[in-house]
Amino acid sequence: QVQLVQSGAEVKKPGASVKVSCKASGYTFTNYHMHWVRQAPGQGLEWMGIINPRDGGTSFAQKFQGRVTMTRDTSTFTIYMELSSLRSEDTAVYYCTREESGTYYLQDWGPGTLVTVSS
Amino acid sequence: QSALTQFASVSGSPGQSITISCTGTSSDVGSYNHVSWYQHHPGEVPKVMIYEVSKRPSGVSNRFSGSKSGNTASLTISGVQAEDEGDYYCCSYTTSNTYVFGSGTKVTVL
Numbered sequence: 024q025v026q027l028v029q030s031g032a033e034v035k036k037p038g039a040s041v042k043v044s045c046k047a048s049g050y051t052f053t054n055y056h057m058h059w060v061r062q063a064p065g066q067g068l069e070w071m072g073i074i075n076p077r078d079g080g081t082s083f084a085q086k087f088q089g090r091v092t093m094t095r096d097t098s099t100f101t102i103y104m105e106l107s108s109l110r111s112e113d114t115a116v117y118y119c120t121r122e123e124s125g126t127y128y129l130q131d132w133g134p135g136t137l138v139t140v141s142s
Numbered sequence: 143q144s145a146l147t148q149f150a151s152v153s154g155s156p157g158q159s160i161t162i163s164c165t166g167t168s169s170d171v172g173s174y175n176h177v178s179w180y181q182h183h184p185g186e187v188p189k190v191m192i193y194e195v196s197k198r199p200s201g202v203s204n205r206f207s208g209s210k211s212g213n214t215a216s217l218t219i220s221g222v223q224a225e226d227e228g229d230y231y232c233c234s235y236t237t238s239n240t241y242v243f244g245s246g247t248k249v250t251v252l
Contacts, residue, residue: 070242084241
């Protein structure tokens with residue numbers, strides 16, 4: 024069965040970086056784009072960006088341009104999302120979520136990773 | 143890219159129909175049929191209810207339906223039930239090859 028297993032909760036200081044992983048299993052890794060979506064406390068869902076595991080191509084929301092990096096390791100079927108220059112407003116649950124390439128919707132979601140930014 | 147506009151809350155009695163709207167622009171909702179809807183219960187992960195404006199994934203109740211007119215997409219829940227309570231978000235692909243979520247609507251069943 025399809026599984027998206029995310030790394031554990033993180034606590035970071037303002038200005039630091041965080042790298043969250045999402046290990047996929049149960050499907051052909053390169054046939055599905057991976058998106059990252061976050062939800063801050065009391066706020067709505069926010070789309071951050073997408074990576075194509077086949078070629079590593081990425082696209083990011085303008086808000087995160089220059090501050091987010093998404094990479095993949097095809098040998099371990101793992102996607103990484105790194106967010107830098109963290110501020111308190113980045114405190115949120117970060118989800119990886121897959122889209123069958125070309126279907127334009129988020130089919131399955133990881134359980135989420137809580138990132139807390141606090142001094 | 144600003145969030146798509148949704149009313150903050152909508153409510154209905156069991157058995158009634160409710161409609162949630164999602165207003166975007168000609169750069170997102172108005173440009174493509176790549177609009178999807180997600181149900182999010184607190185403590186759970188979001189679940190897709192509708193994709194490509196009006197298509198229902200396998201396993202989703204046929205009480206959920208979607209439509210679009212111009213820059214506004216809509217999700218209708220027919221015969222709303224207590225289990226339908228939760229937050230609902232629309233999401234659209236954009237002309238910038240990105241995606242944008244709506245601001246979210248809290249559905250309450252009275």
